[in-house]
Amino acid sequence: MNITVRVWRQKNADDKGKMVTYGVENVSEDMSFLEMLDVLNEQLTLADEEPIAFDHDCREGICGACGVVINGIAHGPQVTTTCQLHMRSFEDGAVIDVEPWRSGAFPVIKDLVVDRGSLDRIIQAGGYISAPTGSAPEANNLPVPKVDADHAFESAACIGCGACVAACPNGSGMLFTAAKITHLGLLPQGQPERDSRVIGMVEQHDHEGFGSCTNIGECTAACPKGIPLDTIARLNRDLLGALAHGDA
Amino acid sequence: MAVSGLIMLGYLLVHMYGNLKFFQGQDKFDGYLHETLPHMFYPYLPEGGALWIIRVLLLVALVVHVYCAANLWRRNKAAAGYVGGKRYHTTQNKTGVQRSYASFTMRWGGVILLLFIIGHVAQMMPNWLSPGGASDSKYDRVVNGFDLWWVVLLYSIGMIAVGFHLAHGFWSALTTLGQNHSTTRRGSRWTAISIGLATLITVGFLSVPFAVLFFGAGS
Ligand code: SF4
Ligand code: FES
Numbered sequence: 001m002n003i004t005v006r007v008w009r010q011k012n013a014d015d016k017g018k019m020v021t022y023g024v025e026n027v028s029e030d031m032s033f034l035e036m037l038d039v040l041n042e043q044l045t046l047a048d049e050e051p052i053a054f055d056h057d058c059r060e061g062i063c064g065a066c067g068v069v070i071n072g073i074a075h076g077p078q079v080t081t082t083c084q085l086h087m088r089s090f091e092d093g094a095v096i097d098v099e100p101w102r103s104g105a106f107p108v109i110k111d112l113v114v115d116r117g118s119l120d121r122i123i124q125a126g127g128y129i130s131a132p133t134g135s136a137p138e139a140n141n142l143p144v145p146k147v148d149a150d151h152a153f154e155s156a157a158c159i160g161c162g163a164c165v166a167a168c169p170n171g172s173g174m175l176f177t178a179a180k181i182t183h184l185g186l187l188p189q190g191q192p193e194r195d196s197r198v199i200g201m202v203e204q205h206d207h208e209g210f211g212s213c214t215n216i217g218e219c220t221a222a223c224p225k226g227i228p229l230d231t232i233a234r235l236n237r238d239l240l241g242a243l244a245h246g247d248a
Numbered sequence: 249m250a251v252s253g254l255i256m257l258g259y260l261l262v263h264m265y266g267n268l269k270f271f272q273g274q275d276k277f278d279g280y281l282h283e284t285l286p287h288m289f290y291p292y293l294p295e296g297g298a299l300w301i302i303r304v305l306l307l308v309a310l311v312v313h314v315y316c317a318a319n320l321w322r323r324n325k326a327a328a329g330y331v332g333g334k335r336y337h338t339t340q341n342k343t344g345v346q347r348s349y350a351s352f353t354m355r356w357g358g359v360i361l362l363l364f365i366i367g368h369v370a371q372m373m374p375n376w377l378s379p380g381g382a383s384d385s386k387y388d389r390v391v392n393g394f395d396l397w398w399v400v401l402l403y404s405i406g407m408i409a410v411g412f413h414l415a416h417g418f419w420s421a422l423t424t425l426g427q428n429h430s431t432t433r434r435g436s437r438w439t440a441i442s443i444g445l446a447t448l449i450t451v452g453f454l455s456v457p458f459a460v461l462f463f464g465a466g467s
Binding site for chain 1: 320323324326327328329330331332335336337338339340341342344345346347351352354416419420422423424425426427428429430431432433434
């Protein structure tokens with residue numbers, strides 16, 4: 001198939017940036033979206049042009065590095081990561097727009113690469129448990145109800161890609177934060193720090209300049225890991241609880 | 249935002265109950281407004297006391313609601329990361345994947361509602377602004393006003409705006425308060441309840457003006 005790609009090109013953080021149009025020929029529909037970008041970059045290199053910078057690592061949908069906005073949708077038309085998106089999801093002759101995640105908390109470094117350090121700092125503000133390390137404890141010592149274990153596991157699937165922020169019209173990182181709150185809040189190991197965790201993480205979230213959630217739900221629709229929206233209600237419930245307990 | 253919104257929603261339900269008394273005729277309607285309401289909780293509260301408490305509470309709720317909204321609007325605009333006046337430069341999928349019309353008209357819909365409330369309160373002041381003719385009977389003023397098509401039109405715009413605002417707002421308030429455990433924005437039980445509530449309010453409030461204008465009720 002032959003396609004046209006319009007890509008956001010921006011030399012560095014200070015550059016204004018603009019959309020640039022490229023034609024890519026003989027694209028196999030079995031290629032992943034990133035492989036298509038690789039082909040385009042080879043083409044650019046041969047023509048002595050600067051290749052397009054984009055983030056990627058595992059290319060198997062588990063690291064969360066590869067996020068870009070394709071045709072206005074985070075990670076493109078399928079509910080998966082960009083590296084797991086295949087060219088068969090597009091028509092022959094399609095015009096495909098590729099842009100970086102947009103958020104005040106995700107400054108663009110170059111082309112499609114943004115700095116997502118703000119998500120790491122939210123985790124540092126409470127997304128952990130303080131427990132002695134060592135060999136794994138006996139699993140049956142600490143019973144966890146199956147329903148809680150399932151919900152916690154579902155939320156633990158967040159890969160920190162940031163698609164929720166890119167999709168949210170408010171640029172809010174609530175779904176990401178809520179996934180972590182839900183994951184640890186449902187398990188016994190997460191209880192001692194439950195109050196300070198939610199307060200710390202929400203404070204850091206706001207401090208990084210993410211927007212406030214207005215419960216629109218674009219985040220869940222875009223999330224490649226299907227983090228459910230009820231995590232946000234859980235976060236709010238924990239936050240109200242923590243404020244009522246007075247643990248700041 | 250959520251708490252002040254729910255307070256106003258509670259008031260709307262009571263207000264709608266009062267409006268529907270219109271269908272019981274002039275005596276009952278005027279009696280309710282001129283006698284029952286001012287004597288609410290009498291003699292525990294002075295005459296008209298309960299009404300003043302409600303007025304102050306509503307005003308506070310409204311001010312808090314508008315203040316929070318303005319704050320959200322400003323912060324979220326900065327957080328969305330606009331470049332050159334736009335967030336994403338593509339022309340495809342402008343309205344996202346699943347967000348509802350109600351959810352992305354919260355802000356401008358809210359502004360329309362604010363204008364409506366100001367106009368509505370001015371109109372309800374004793375014979376202050378009386379389209380269609382003043383009278384000491386509130387019932388007569390309702391009939392006089394709603395006999396005019398443009399009054400009904402403005403009123404309908406306000407009521408449709410309130411319907412959309414509530415369809416998203418009620419759902420959202422419950423989530424903010426940590427009570428709504430729906431896993432998706434669409435197709436959940438709470439979505440149906442919110443839309444039902446919004447429809448009830450819009451239809452309930454519109455029944456009086458439509459009855460007056462189209463079926464000649466009260467004249
Ligand atoms: S919640 Fe989903 S969209 Fe957001 S960072 Fe985690 S995996 Fe990505
Ligand atoms: S490159 Fe790791 S998730 Fe796509």
